[in-house]
Amino acid sequence: MKETSTVGLNRSLGLWSALSLVIGTVIGSGIFFKQASVLQMTGSTNLALLAWLLGGVITLADGLTLSEIGSQIPHTGGLYQYMTHIYGEFWGFMSGWMQVIVYAPSIVGSIAGYLGLLMVNFFGISSFWKAPIAIITIVLVAVLNMLENRYGATFAIVTTICKLVPILVIIVFGLFFGNQSALGETITSVHQSMGNFGVAVLGTIFAYDGWILITNLGGEIKHPEKLLPLAIILGITIIIVLYLGVTYGIFRSMSAARIDALGENATAYFATSAFGTWGGRLINIGIMISIIGALNGKVMSFPRIYYAMAAKHQLPFAKYLGRLNPKTHTPVVATLTLLVLTAAMILTIDTDRLSELCIFVMYSFYIAAFVGVFILRRRYGGRPTGFRTPGYPIVPIFAILGTGFVVISELFSDFTGAAASMIVIALGMPLYYYLKRKYRDTHDPDVI
Numbered sequence: 001m002k003e004t005s006t007v008g009l010n011r012s013l014g015l016w017s018a019l020s021l022v023i024g025t026v027i028g029s030g031i032f033f034k035q036a037s038v039l040q041m042t043g044s045t046n047l048a049l050l051a052w053l054l055g056g057v058i059t060l061a062d063g064l065t066l067s068e069i070g071s072q073i074p075h076t077g078g079l080y081q082y083m084t085h086i087y088g089e090f091w092g093f094m095s096g097w098m099q100v101i102v103y104a105p106s107i108v109g110s111i112a113g114y115l116g117l118l119m120v121n122f123f124g125i126s127s128f129w130k131a132p133i134a135i136i137t138i139v140l141v142a143v144l145n146m147l148e149n150r151y152g153a154t155f156a157i158v159t160t161i162c163k164l165v166p167i168l169v170i171i172v173f174g175l176f177f178g179n180q181s182a183l184g185e186t187i188t189s190v191h192q193s194m195g196n197f198g199v200a201v202l203g204t205i206f207a208y209d210g211w212i213l214i215t216n217l218g219g220e221i222k223h224p225e226k227l228l229p230l231a232i233i234l235g236i237t238i239i240i241v242l243y244l245g246v247t248y249g250i251f252r253s254m255s256a257a258r259i260d261a262l263g264e265n266a267t268a269y270f271a272t273s274a275f276g277t278w279g280g281r282l283i284n285i286g287i288m289i290s291i292i293g294a295l296n297g298k299v300m301s302f303p304r305i306y307y308a309m310a311a312k313h314q315l316p317f318a319k320y321l322g323r324l325n326p327k328t329h330t331p332v333v334a335t336l337t338l339l340v341l342t343a344a345m346i347l348t349i350d351t352d353r354l355s356e357l358c359i360f361v362m363y364s365f366y367i368a369a370f371v372g373v374f375i376l377r378r379r380y381g382g383r384p385t386g387f388r389t390p391g392y393p394i395v396p397i398f399a400i401l402g403t404g405f406v407v408i409s410e411l412f413s414d415f416t417g418a419a420a421s422m423i424v425i426a427l428g429m430p431l432y433y434y435l436k437r438k439y440r441d442t443h444d445p446d447v448i
Helices: 015-026 030-042 045-072 079-087 089-123 127-144 149-177 197-207 211-216 224-253 256-275 277-301 303-311 332-348 351-357 359-379 394-413 415-438
Strands: none
Touching: 015 149, 015 211, 015 224, 015 277, 030 045, 030 197, 030 224, 030 256, 030 277, 045 079, 045 197, 045 211, 045 224, 045 359, 045 394, 079 089, 079 211, 079 303, 079 359, 089 127, 089 277, 089 303, 089 332, 089 351, 089 359, 089 415, 127 149, 127 277, 127 332, 149 224, 149 256, 149 277, 197 394, 211 224, 211 277, 211 303, 224 256, 256 277, 277 303, 303 332, 332 351, 351 359, 351 415, 359 394, 359 415, 394 415
8 A cells, every 4th residue: 555645746946946946055154164274275376266166167067967867867856766766776775864864964963053153153142052043943944844845945045145145245345356366375384184186176075065955856846857957057057156256256355374374264354354343244144044045955855855765665654754745745744854853963963073974975876876877878778868968978977086086085084984874874774675575565656
């Protein structure tokens, strides 16, 4: 007997909603803080700009590659669905398991925790309130996303527009009024413990991460075979321009030595110097809005993985997790599950560290998905329906190599974390075979 709801998701998200979710989910706080760290790793402003550009080009290659898969498999669940269709149910389950049990709640908890820290410092209140503020924010964003998806999408559009204001102010001021140009300058104290160009590129790749989450909403985007690739490619391109623009603006407004000395406070110092005390405070408000927007994108997209897995009976309590609210057509129970797991993690463990442990496995799954482009082309006679990756096969190969660089770097720099993430994967295997045996006579159609 089918246990998931017969109520369908609303396919109501247009290009502006999808584009705002891509931009809003990626751009959080990193765009305001990472200029100094990338400069310190490279030792040169020119090389720092090159690192941001190269990280963006790798990310764009990733997006171009995955867009072809997304246009052919426009189902709810994104990466989980791609792995299932390309490699089978076992690997689909493993990619979904890692996301729903560890990655989703830990990354949401990490972002919310940082927001709590910023708000505590901004209002000058006790650090005790960091966790309560984080949890309250998640609750509010989760409640918003239990309503019809148009509300979460509208919130994404609003917060994206709001976060673009301080970003564009920094870019315009640097371009037209910056008079202490650091361009071409070097710093004498490159951080030897981590200071090289490759690590700088790695840091920028992490700053571009998050765009793939829009694929979880494939079943709610209008004409996904066209709009999903367009939102991904256009979104990543805009993000690259914004990251390069902010970095260039900062480098035009301060010396390299000053940026190096200020570290993460470089952008705040720039705003205060350019616009006074209120300028610094407005930048902080912009950062908090930016983080809330990124949080909204993740809270909106992650529950769709729970829902998609439950529809295939690949999670416990599938009857409830695969149920949609008949009025709002959203996975309310799945959203509540993410909320509870995230709150528990915030109160008990270091969510920052836990999210870092997922990098090795998650990027390994990304590589597998990129390789899937070649598999699907061979499976369908080399003629994909929908979007075709331009520059094939060079672009997919470049995406694989760029993401492989992340995986290898994590293996060498954090072997313990990589091993821990593999243990999490292994813990899911007994559950997979138990559920497969329990529901072996059940036909589970794809959720769209």
